Amino acid sequence: MTQQARAVRTRRSILEAAASVFEELGYEGTSTTEILTRSGLTRGALYHHFSGKRAIADALVQLQEEALVLPDHPVRLQALVDLTMMYAERLRSDVVLRAVVRLTVERGSYQTGANYRGAMVAASTLLSQALERGELLPTVDPDELAFLLQGVFTGSQILSQAANGRADLPQRISGMWRMMLPSIVRPRLLPEIDIDPDRGGKLLGLLSP
Template structure:
């Protein structure tokens, strides 16, 4: 049992060191020698947990999936906004998530690139937007799949640019600006006053606002929700 706990701790130490090196040098530039030097473990320990650099990169990239948990919000469109702001805020401070995102970008030119880093958030956001549509939150022209793809693509590039300009310190503000220009094409006009794109919401303690009367999720909600 103590041995198992130690193994889990070692695995976490390795992932952290690998993330620091991947975040700094990218997949091609990262060496296992540098990762070992950074983390202070043995090459044997590294290969016991991860047989190759690729296996290590896969484990780091898996952290992105764990970060994709939609917050519970009465307004589904607010859940999508908050998901992006929470993710943006976490990218500022969590080197493992940062490395995961960088690895997803780095492998874009591979012969068989892994689509999961894009497809997972697209599926999640598309699902939330479909629910938003069913609840009357969206304008008729807003297509959940188009919007989900556009959001994930735009977020990917804005976080790279934010890295170049200010080490991602202004990333939540930049994502808030993206929402400022997208929301009028997405949200039902009567919902606009109930939505917030304040970048501070990324810190996680934002209040949950109910939608206007008559919309699902309000005290007087009457439209059908999904089963």
């Protein structure tokens, strides 16, 4: 293994260990000592890559961008549905995303709007494209709807986490769309939008098609 590859692997190990601690203990309850214990690395290795706990948290939040890549679908509203369904599925299996959610929603010394900004921009972009293509009713405001969607999604995943560890999150997000779509989409397009709860897992290759 080259030195560069080893450095990348070490950095990723630190982030994954930190994510598990942040998810469990939150920002205030996390220490670099606990991160090192879970990663099995030395303090020198940690500080070679990060200046401290906040820098690690910032790096985790930035990793969320990997889950916000806009899906490639000709119907842009379907692309937005797919983005939310894949994100919901990944929350059940990706400790980094779960850590980012806790870092974002908790009130404390660590405050960042990066998570919400990224999701808001992604949703607003897809909704603006959908409006331009005639997929949405002309009364829809993409920015306003993106804000509403972010709030409903965030609330749904928090309640799902409290109830059953997000086991039913795909069903909850499917239900969110089932209630929301009739008020925003052109009637002709409504039957074509796929909100199957298993869609996110299939798109991620976690379930059989």
